[in-house]
Amino acid sequence: MNYSKQRETMMRILRGSKTHPTAQEIYAEMRKNDPKISLGTVYRNLAQLTEKGSVVRIDTKHECVHYDGCTDPHYHFICDSCGKVYDLDIEPIDMDKRVEEDFDCKVSGHSLIFYGICSSCRNSSN
């Protein structure tokens, strides 16, 4: 993988953000400084970075995919009202081995997402 200014910018945005942006949000953010940037490039780079393990895809029951620049194992809470993705500070569950044994498969990882209403939405009856 060669260096590219666009990809570096994307990593900077993802690492510096707690909002777990979507591809379109990253695109919008990048356009502020580089109006020429293409959505195709954003998607291509996100796929590469995910493959490489530098960012994490967050697949939800809502419309589109979110990306997380923090690769330390952690889980998310997603608000069904506003759609925001929040980080949770709970220790990782230790079941991968158990699943492998019980189910005779090779587990590479797991995804755990909590859904509900965040305190902000609850208080403002959104």
Next chain:
Amino acid sequence: MNYSKQRETMMRILRGSKTHPTAQEIYAEMRKNDPKISLGTVYRNLAQLTEKGSVVRIDTKHECVHYDGCTDPHYHFICDSCGKVYDLDIEPIDMDKRVEEDFDCKVSGHSLIFYGICSSCRNSSN
């Protein structure tokens, strides 16, 4: 919600299947006996049944959404090679309350999916 033959058929297919079909697969199955059935109807009914809690959406990192006619709480293993969705027989984790307290939110549920390679794919080097 009124009775409809199409929706009844969908429920029968979902309850009688362990394959966690996608909307398109349910559509294909239904077409065998009713060539007039419309994809729109399938999607509309899936949305209603999910809302009502009669079926469960399974959102994955793969292309499309799978549906589960079994609503007993359980988790899934999804093969990154063949894409099949398997049921796991492990007891539900008990963290919803904990998340609510730690994070001051209302948790309605959670989704836990294990990813990896199933034994079938591992053995046939797919």
Next chain:
DNA sequence: GTATCTGCAAATCATTTGCATTCTG
């Protein structure tokens, strides 16, 4: 110089929706 990236625009593909018609209660 060659492989890797990029912008652009067109293509994909799952899912949604408007509308006129048909069915359920």
Next chain:
DNA sequence: CAGAATGCAAATGATTTGCAGATAC
């Protein structure tokens, strides 16, 4: 009959892709 459900076809919207030019090493 009134509201709900359907088929059909067109629309949507996120994501992907082909291609020719630009960039990295």
